[in-house]
Amino acid sequence: MSERELFIADVGVERFNNDHKRLLFYVIEFERLAKRFQERAPFEDEWDQVDSLFPRLDKYTHEHFEAEEALMRQHGYVHLEEHIGLHQQLIRHLRQLEHDVAERRSEAVILLESFLLDWLQTHINQDDRKYKGCFEWAETREITEKALFNEMISVQHLHRAIELGRPGLVILDLRTPVEQAEGIIAGSELFACDHNLLDRQDTEPFRQSFGARFDPEAFDPEALHVLICRSGPRAAIALEAFQEHELKACELIGGIQEWVRQGYALLEMG
Ligand SMILES: [Fe+2]
Numbered sequence: 001m002s003e004r005e006l007f008i009a010d011v012g013v014e015r016f017n018n019d020h021k022r023l024l025f026y027v028i029e030f031e032r033l034a035k036r037f038q039e040r041a042p043f044e045d046e047w048d049q050v051d052s053l054f055p056r057l058d059k060y061t062h063e064h065f066e067a068e069e070a071l072m073r074q075h076g077y078v079h080l081e082e083h084i085g086l087h088q089q090l091i092r093h094l095r096q097l098e099h100d101v102a103e104r105r106s107e108a109v110i111l112l113e114s115f116l117l118d119w120l121q122t123h124i125n126q127d128d129r130k131y132k133g134c135f136e137w138a139e140t141r142e143i144t145e146k147a148l149f150n151e152m153i154s155v156q157h158l159h160r161a162i163e164l165g166r167p168g169l170v171i172l173d174l175r176t177p178v179e180q181a182e183g184i185i186a187g188s189e190l191f192a193c194d195h196n197l198l199d200r201q202d203t204e205p206f207r208q209s210f211g212a213r214f215d216p217e218a219f220d221p222e223a224l225h226v227l228i229c230r231s232g233p234r235a236a237i238a239l240e241a242f243q244e245h246e247l248k249a250c251e252l253i254g255g256i257q258e259w260v261r262q263g264y265a266l267l268e269m270g
């Protein structure tokens with residue numbers, strides 16, 4: 001079995017990716033048995049091994065298909081019915097092979113290996129992969145709605161939204177050019193304000209600097225703006241202005257400091 005044959009596509013949901021990797025275990029086990037069944041008449045203990053694998057494969061299949069279908073239903077996946085049909089086909093095929101194994105037809109074990117390989121390459125790598133976009137879109141929407149409601153977003157959620165391609169999300173870095181030169185979150189837009197608000201008692205210089213640049217007309221009323229500063233106070237001031245103009249916005253909790261503290265990378269500015 002070459003590495004290329006064993007490639008398993010990322011379907012965008014960690015639990016399903018792990019499930020799919022578990023299918024490899026069955027592929028390898030049945031491949032081992034199929035080789036022996038091809039060489040000579042199988043021993044009874046080898047049939048016992050096949051018999052013991054089947055209930056586990058059955059349970060795995062039903063639980064995995066149920067979980068996939070439930071999530072597709074939850075997110076209104078447009079190809080749900082078609083996908084359920086493909087799952088049913090796989091189950092029917094598996095039942096047939098199970099029946100043949102019960103009748104001690106050794107070719108069923110050989111067919112089982114190629115059936116599982118085809119499941120991996122056709123169903124997982126092609127059909128399952130198609131729902132990736134739907135689930136990712138739903139996840140981004142969930143992150144965005146939560147951030148808008150709470151008026152803040154955690155660094156983990158922002159990182160995940162960036163990973164997902166952040167549709168509808170604008171990341172605005174409000175720090176000074178000097179701070180930005182030390183590194184920014186990749187993909188953020190620079191909205192440099194001159195005052196770093198180190199003296200938190202006197203917010204006026206920052207307000208003035210921000211107010212001089214802020215043009216509400218320049219922002220997309222549909223997008224969610226993630227406001228970023230060093231640790232939070234400047235983003236809080238900017239948030240008021242965005243909200244006054246009915247623009248969607250939230251603060252990054254803990255700002256760049258928290259982003260770095262949690263081990264996320266900054267993009268160096270040339
Ligand atoms: Fe799957």
Ligand SMILES: [Fe+2]
Pocket residue numbers: 068083087123127128
């Ligand atoms: Fe599936």
